Amino acid sequence: MIDQNTNHMEYQEGMEVIDGSLMEDIVSTIYTTDFDAFTAKDVRRALNAGQLTETDFAALLSPAAEPFLEELAHKAQALTRRQFGNTVSIFTPLYIANYCENHCVYCGFNSHNKIARLKLDYDQIEKELDAIAATGLKEVLILTGESRGASPVSYIAEACRMASKKFRTVGVEIYPVNSDEYRELHEAGCDYVTVFQETYQPDIYAELHLGGHKRIFPYRFNAQERALMGGMRGVGFAALLGLADWRRDALATGLHATRLQKKYPHASIAFSCPRLRPIKGQSDYPHRGISEAQLLQIICAYRLLAPYAPITVSTRERAGFRDNIITIAATKVSGGVSTGIGEHTSEAEKTGDAQFDINDTRSVKEMADTIRAHGMQPSYADDIYV
Numbered sequence: 001m002i003d004q005n006t007n008h009m010e011y012q013e014g015m016e017v018i019d020g021s022l023m024e025d026i027v028s029t030i031y032t033t034d035f036d037a038f039t040a041k042d043v044r045r046a047l048n049a050g051q052l053t054e055t056d057f058a059a060l061l062s063p064a065a066e067p068f069l070e071e072l073a074h075k076a077q078a079l080t081r082r083q084f085g086n087t088v089s090i091f092t093p094l095y096i097a098n099y100c101e102n103h104c105v106y107c108g109f110n111s112h113n114k115i116a117r118l119k120l121d122y123d124q125i126e127k128e129l130d131a132i133a134a135t136g137l138k139e140v141l142i143l144t145g146e147s148r149g150a151s152p153v154s155y156i157a158e159a160c161r162m163a164s165k166k167f168r169t170v171g172v173e174i175y176p177v178n179s180d181e182y183r184e185l186h187e188a189g190c191d192y193v194t195v196f197q198e199t200y201q202p203d204i205y206a207e208l209h210l211g212g213h214k215r216i217f218p219y220r221f222n223a224q225e226r227a228l229m230g231g232m233r234g235v236g237f238a239a240l241l242g243l244a245d246w247r248r249d250a251l252a253t254g255l256h257a258t259r260l261q262k263k264y265p266h267a268s269i270a271f272s273c274p275r276l277r278p279i280k281g282q283s284d285y286p287h288r289g290i291s292e293a294q295l296l297q298i299i300c301a302y303r304l305l306a307p308y309a310p311i312t313v314s315t316r317e318r319a320g321f322r323d324n325i326i327t328i329a330a331t332k333v334s335g336g337v338s339t340g341i342g343e344h345t346s347e348a349e350k351t352g353d354a355q356f357d358i359n360d361t362r363s364v365k366e367m368a369d370t371i372r373a374h375g376m377q378p379s380y381a382d383d384i385y386v
Contacts, residue, residue, distance in 0.1 A: 092141070137380050173196075201249065
């Protein structure tokens with residue numbers, strides 16, 4: 001049994017082992033970077049750089065960059081328009097099961113939380129996919145709770161196979177698996193994999209993940225590399241902002257994505273920028289506050305670090321913030337979102353409880369109309385695939 005007494009830095013039986021030098025270097029870097037040591041001169045150098053160095057990126061995340069936020073946003077906007085034009089792509093997540101074997105203190109799906117559990121059968125998945133396809137969307141992200149027992153790879157692969165017949169792009173956000181299992185998902189029609197590391201700070205990670213396979217930090221860290229080894233064309237990176245020091249986590253996210261992209265030049269990388277949200281049954285949840293201004297700082301720094309990378313801002317954020325950020329740096333948004341199970345079909349007899357509370361309940365059509373109202377062009381398919 002993997003519990004809080006299990007060494008969170010040691011691989012367990014059945015977990016594919018990958019060389020840990022990248023992980024060790026990134027963890028060392030975020031703990032040795034002194035964000036308070038950066039000056040306005042360092043920030044100015046970063047803003048004037050044609051291509052950011054990793055030190056420049058850290059400078060843009062530092063407190064010294066806060067007075068430069070407007071200038072940072074203008075440069076991020078120019079890079080976004082140059083790389084992506086005025087297009088903003090829309091997708092929606094489909095949660096097909098919420099059973100979980102982990103004990104993560106901040107998550108609504110965690111195995112110790114008393115919620116309504118549900119796993120969709122294939123007929124129910126088909127109906128959910130049809131309901132989403134009826135909105136015109138061409139991209140869907142399939143999610144489950146982290147339970148191999150309830151949601152085996154074969155089950156997820158069949159869901160991907162079904163989705164690939166209806167959608168141009170299919171992604172998954174599931175428990176980390178081995179490279180041969182990622183290959184199985186890819187051969188079933190999955191294009192990309194998104195993994196939230198949650199926090200890149202191992203000491204805090206251990207405090208938040210008290211049991212289950214998710215407790216093992218290096219196995220989760222190397223999930224994107226295993227996905228690329230399994231043939232995936234793209235991988236997404238994120239820290240769950242608010243769990244730990246956000247500057248360290250944002251720095252690690254950027255370094256992880258760009259260093260792995262250099263190792264696998266054919267791969268596409270993408271960023272998500274989720275902030276921690278309340279969950280059912282837990283009014284007091286761990287949260288190290290991060291403001292909207294600080295979130296904007298992170299997103300713009302990601303854009304300067306990786307001008308070519310799609311950036312997603314989810315319905316965790318309020319509508320006004322999302323509307324603003326799509327005019328600056330975000331290139332992907334979700335619409336018609338439910339984080340519960342079986343909620344896309346109005347005739348659903350039974351639904352499973354949500355993973356977290358969303359902040360923006362607009363439909364796909366409402367999101368598309370909003371994008372147009374801001375002088376942008378909505379797209380129902382992301383041709384860059386991540």
